[in-house]
Amino acid sequence: MRSITKMVIVGAVAGTVAVSGVVGAVAADRTAAAPGGTAAAPKALTADDTPPPAVEDFAYPGADQIFADRGIRLKSGDGHIVLxxxxxxxxxVDARNMAETDKVGGGRFCFTTTGTSGRLSLELPSTYAVSTSDYSVHLVMVNGTETKIHDLKPGTWNKVGELTDPQQRPFTLMEITTSK
Incomplete structure (x- = not known):
């Protein structure tokens, strides 16, 4: 029993000495830094001292570099559809007139979905064909003020955009949504 009491007392003394040392060091720092060698008052925190809040903007990572390299503008999404x-x-997804812009795929872009569903906002001009994976795919495409919606079944090749337009006008792919 005495040895336990001794250990508790020794631990308490050691802890007090350690804390006193830290407090003394901080006080010495403040005294040395203050004009005239007196202890400085603690600095009040301002808005500039606090880190910015962690806010997710859902922007596609590396989007600017991908646009520069491939000509496809990946805007935002839930992170489940990835180029x-x-x-x-x-x-x-196949787009016309991308041979010069897209040195990687010449206008052929592939995506994978992680999880049971995904959403991606993008801009891909002159999209004309889509081959689906094992997910159902919902596409939103625009030409000026006109919007076309395509709901595609899993495992199929599909004409979209200009290939489904009676006037064969090019459409820009604006959104992809996938689901199982």
Missing amino acids: VPCAPGLLE
Whole structure:
């Protein structure tokens, strides 16, 4: 019993010494930094001292570089639809007149969905064909003030945009939504 009491007392003394040392060091810092060697009052926190709030803007990571490299503007989404190198079994979107702009795929863009659903806001001009993966795909496309919606079944090739327009006008793909 004595040894336990001794250990508690030794621990308490050691803790007090450690805290006193830290407090003394802080006080010495303030005294040395204050004009005339007197203890400085603690600085009041201002709005500039606090970090900005962590707010998710859902912007697509690396979007500016992807636009520079490939000509597709990826805006925002839920993070579940991701642009990836093309391979079989992915969502593939084809756009005309991208050979000069898109040195990687020449206008062929592939996406994967993680999870059971996803949403991606983007701008891809002159989209004309889409091959779906094992997800249903909902597309929103625009031409000026006209909007076209395409609901596509899983595992299918589909004509969209100008290929479904009687006047063969180009449409810009604005949103992709996927679901299982």
